[in-house]
Amino acid sequence: MLEQKLEALKGIFAEMDRAIIAYSGGIDSTLVAKVAYDVLGDRALAVTAESPSLLPEDLEDAKIQALEIGILHQIIETHEMENPNYTSNPVNRCYFCKSELHDTLKPLALSLGYPYVVDGVNADDLRDYRPGIQAAKERGARSPLAEVGISKMEVREISKFLGLPWWDKPAQPCLSSRFPYGEEITIAKLQRVGRAELYLRKLGWQNLRVRSAGDTAKIELPPEQIKGFVLNTDLPQLVAAFQELGFIYVTLDLEGYRSGKLNQVLDLEIRDRHTPSQVTIG
Structure with missing residues (x-):
């Protein structure tokens, strides 16, 4: 089953020709970067957003992992801290974070001739309250792991199967x-x-x-x-x-x-009231 999902993941990239990976250095986006590179070689580009919400040490880890994979790697700056919709920390804060990220990645992809931007969202993420997912989708990003139905545990199992030394790396959200x-x-x-x-x-x-x-x-x-x-x-x-x-x-x-403990304070009424589709970005 895992090998079938891995082949399906490779198939997605084979159809893309060229792709930018929104690469944080976490286990999910690193697996996406690895498979993208295995299929596309230098037609895959991993892009990491440098911002205050990412520790310098984690940025260095991302650089080291990209170097070991062999994928082209670029660092960009994002400026979500300049947006009061983000810094006020509403329940849909992640919507504004991912909006900033993909509003930066999309023009970069267009300018460099990459028709696709992909991220590391996995199948489990779709079952939690993740308003950032909608922001990415609104900007045309794809989530190959979720498309194939790869869970967080399967991300680790496939990473181990591929010999990635960081397969058991702890999750490290922003x-x-x-x-x-x-x-x-x-x-x-x-x-x-x-x-x-x-x-x-x-x-x-x-x-x-x-x-x-x-x-x-x-x-x-x-x-x-x-x-x-x-x-x-x-x-x-x-x-x-x-x-x-x-x-x-x-x-x-x-x-x-x-995982997800922060969201236990949210009830369905609050979540519905703050869905990203109801938010006007100022």
Whole structure:
């Protein structure tokens, strides 16, 4: 089944001739970049958006992975932080982020002669509240993984099958997802939460989130790792490090990390009220 889906994925790119990949360096878009390169060679271009919501270390990872794949790689700047519709952090914040990204990618693709822009949206993403998906579709982007029906787990399995060393890389969505809806996003806040997560990564904890709410940092880890974290971490030193970054309070989420947790505060009425089709971009 996986090999059939991989062949179907290759078939999509074989029909494209030339394509730009919206490449964040995450496991999904990296698989798309790998398959695109295997099929199209130098007719595939991976493009990474550099912005305050991406840690410099993650940008370096994206560069290293693109180099190992062999795909052409270009860095562009996006300016979603200049849009108050984004920085005010409404429930459809991702719509404005992806609008900025694809409003930058589309003219780039046209100017360079690439008829297609594709992203790393997978089949599981379609089952969550992801307003950015609609923004990409409105601008003509395609999502080959979702088209083939490849789930997040299958992304990892196919990546492992292809020998990609980062097949088990933790998911790393943009840093803006660390803030509760309605709290203003600033560059300083993004840098603070990014440095806090990097601090924990260097301690050996990889699959994690640091949620930021005002002056409080809430650490999320997989439930099975919580006990070991408490027993094996120098907690006073960790608190001191977080306070040096600007947090006042440091807490641990006892439920543990769960993808999409930010969206649990949304009910259907709120989601319907803020669907991207009802938003006027100013």
